[in-house]
Amino acid sequence: MQLLEGEKEQILDCVKEVLIESSKKSEDLIPILQKVQAKLGYLPALAMEKIAEGTGVSGADVYGLATFYNQFRLNPPGDHQVKVCLGTACYMVGGDITLESFERRMEIREGETSPDRRYSLERVACVGCCTMAPVVVVDNEVEGKVTPTRVDGIMLALEGESGKAKESRDAEKEEGEQK
């Protein structure tokens, strides 16, 4: 995933700060990864590289640990986060087809973030609303009975919101440049 403008500096500062506060021992690797993720929202490759350098643990071991625990995310959260439930009740009524529909519409695979960072897509276990299966959580709102047709509707709504958000970001940028 390509870093945004200024993100490299932000990552380097964050890792530096977290390492200063930690013992830099390999036993502290998990809390270090947790703190960096809490600050950045995810664990970029550059952060893992710098954590490896700072703790003396190999880069492969840091990456291995980060991928072993599902509490860690290696991709940045999108502006819109879609989580598709693949718990038993949802899976039985086509949760996997719902997930595929989102993958097609977003042009990414589950676990990824779109290159423009508008969308991120994840699979989750039961979210406790089985009577509404198949269930999807869109930006923390639970949506029930999400068939492929509803996926189209959800994506159209998100595309509209993303468009508005982009327009307002562009307008702010333009205003800033004029000052």
Ligand code: FES
């Ligand atoms: S299995 Fe999807 S909400 Fe329970």
